[in-house]
Amino acid sequence: MKRAAAVLLAVLVLSGCGDAEFETGEPSSSTRTPVPTASPTPVVAQPAPDVTGQVVVRGVDSSCASAGVGAPVDLTEVSVHLGVPGYAGTAARVVWSYQGELPATGTVLWSLSAADQGGSNAVQLGYKTLDGNQIAYFTFAGAKQQNLSGAPDVSVPGQVTAVLPSAAVAALGSEWHWKATVNVDGEDVDRCPN
Incomplete structure (x- = not known):
């Protein structure tokens, strides 16, 4: 038992x-009763806010058309494209399109002024001629001018094409904006946007 x-x-x-x-x-x-798990809330990137009088970069391509008529040079359109073949990093190709005859004498300055969202980092890309000959091709940032090698492409009638180096683009961060001007003999004659 x-x-x-x-x-x-x-x-x-x-x-x-x-x-x-x-x-x-x-x-x-x-x-067991299954315990519900919280799914992560997706983060939605907000587009960069508009900046009055500026073109905000929201993708690879940005541009503006100039409605005003400048004299003797009329800036009709400016475009910026991020990523330039043959350049390291994310350089930007800048194209100023214009109508009119370039002055045979005096100075002409093609300029693109860019800044980060807060405006604390700014850079200028410039191409300047005197009597039709190049005298400067540069970036200007933090009170320092850096001369660029080579020259902008002026082979297409009515266009000036220059490159903003990748280091200057990187300094602007992911959200930046720009405006462009053409200056004759020290006076802005047209801008974009306007």
Whole structure:
């Protein structure tokens, strides 16, 4: 009889070993209620805010059309494209499109002024001629001018194409804006946007 009681006790103990609720005090997996998990809220990037009188860079391409008529040079459109083949990093190709005859004498300055969203970092890209010959091709930032090698492309009639180096673009951050001007003999004759 002792032996039968011991066997019965062993059967009861073994049958209880498979029950997770008995072992851990927790309900078995078959009786647990699933706990809902919070899914992460997706972060939606807000577009850069508009800046009055400026073109805000919101993608690879940005541009403006100039409704005003400048004389003797009429700036009709300016475009900026991020990523220039043959240049490291994210350089920007800048194209000033114009109508009219460039003056044979005096100075002409093609300028793009850019700044980060807060306006604390600013850079100017400039190309200047005197009597039709290049005298400067530069960036200007933090009270320091850096002369660029080479020259802008002026082979297409009515266009001047220059490159803003990737280091200058990187300094502007991910949200930046710009405006462009053409200056003749020290006076702005047209701008974009206007």
